[in-house]
Amino acid sequence: MTIQTPIATFDCYRTLVDFDLNRAALPIVQHSLDEVGVDHNEFLDNLRVARFYAVAQGPYTRYQDLIRKTLETTMLQHGAPYDNAYGDQLVEDAKSFPVFPEVPSALRALKEKGVELAIISNSDRDFISHHVATIGVEFDFVITAEDAGWYKPRDGAFNHLFRTIDRDPAFITHVAQGWEYDIMPAKKYDVRRIWVNRYNRPGSNFYQPYVEIPDLSELPDHF
Numbered sequence: 611m612t613i614q615t616p617i618a619t620f621d622c623y624r625t626l627v628d629f630d631l632n633r634a635a636l637p638i639v640q641h642s643l644d645e646v647g648v649d650h651n652e653f654l655d656n657l658r659v660a661r662f663y664a665v666a667q668g669p670y671t672r673y674q675d676l677i678r679k680t681l682e683t684t685m686l687q688h689g690a691p692y693d694n695a696y697g698d699q700l701v702e703d704a705k706s707f708p709v710f711p712e713v714p715s716a717l718r719a720l721k722e723k724g725v726e727l728a729i730i731s732n733s734d735r736d737f738i739s740h741h742v743a744t745i746g747v748e749f750d751f752v753i754t755a756e757d758a759g760w761y762k763p764r765d766g767a768f769n770h771l772f773r774t775i776d777r778d779p780a781f782i783t784h785v786a787q788g789w790e791y792d793i794m795p796a797k798k799y800d801v802r803r804i805w806v807n808r809y810n811r812p813g814s815n816f817y818q819p820y821v822e823i824p825d826l827s828e829l830p831d832h833f
Contacts, residue, residue, distance in 0.1 A: 612778050615726055616833065617750070619771060621762075621786035622731040625806050626713050626826075627741045632657060634703045635681060638696050648688045657684040662790065665732055665761035673734045673755060674701045705740040710808075712827040717747040719830035726750040730771045732761045732791065751775055762788070763795040772799065785829065789813075793820060804832060 623629035632654045643653055660680040678697030685692040717727060728751035731738050735756050742752055753771055760766030775782070782801040786792030793805045794817055803820040805813065806829075813822060821832055 612776050612781075614778070614781060616724065616781050616783070617726040617728055617775055617777055618720055618829075618833070619728045619730055619775065619782060619784045619801075621788050621792045622729045622733065622738060622741060623788075624808065625785065625787040626717075626729075626745055627707050627709050629704065629707050629741070631661070631677065631700065631704060634707075635696075635700050638699050638703075639681070639685060639690065639692075642685065642690045642692070642696075643688065646688070646690050648690055653684065653688055653690075656687060657681065660684050665755070665791075666763065668760050668764050668766065670755045670759050670761060673732060673761075674737055677701050677704065701737075705737070707741065707744075709741075709745050710825065712825055713745060714747055716826035716829045717745070720833060721747070723830065723833050725833050726775075728771070728775055729753060730758075730762065730767065731755070732767075762791045765795070768796060768799060783833070785826075793817060804829065 620626055635657065636650060643650060657680060660683060664676050664680050677700055681697050681700060682692045720727060727749045729749055730753045733754045735754050738752065738754055751774060753774055755761045755767060758767045758770035779800045783804060784792065784796045784801050785804045785806060787806040787808050789811060793803055796803050797817050805820050805822045806825060807822050808825060823829060
């Protein structure tokens with residue numbers, strides 16, 4: 611028998627936590643890029659795409675290793691010298707990425723309304739623990755790619771999430787910034803979706819219906 615309690619399922623990185631790997635990577639590798647004359651914006655665009663391809667290929671491999679490997683291969687693509695210390699530093703720096711300022715109060719407001727909270731994240735268990743601690747709000751479920759055996763946007767990640775939380779779709783609201791990782795693939799599951807469009811990206815009528823908000827400050831008003 612499914613549980614009939616409303617639940618909000620969240621993408622963590624760039625929805626709850628300001629998890630900007632590109633912003634953190636550039637100071638680490640900039641001197642190597644400049645040594646061979648690599649355009650920074652082109653490099654960062656390629657790095658972002660490399661991470662998407664790496665997780666989309668699946669199944670799960672350790673996310674912290676994926677961060678290192680995609681940095682290495684993107685530097686190789688541009689002919690820039692790579693040192694293992696670059697990837698190690700990026701992973702270490704990412705552990706202390708900050709929570710978006712409005713997030714804790716929005717999550718607490720949901721809990722006061724009787725809404726359960728879950729995270730489904732492209733992460734490792736021992737990696738996301740740093741970010742959950744930074745958020746400072748207790749979640750009912752914290753589910754990672756390591757648990758699911760797959761990364762979003764693959765079905766395996768979402769199937770594991772919905773099996774774990776055991777709700778009828780009518781009681782589920784999926785909240786995410788990630789368009790291609792979350793909002794697009796979650797359409798097929800007939801759950802309500804709220805797109806946290808922090809970066810003012812264009813949406814698509816094809817993937818309607820979804821609610822669009824600029825950040826989490828107004829999220830409690832939708833429950």
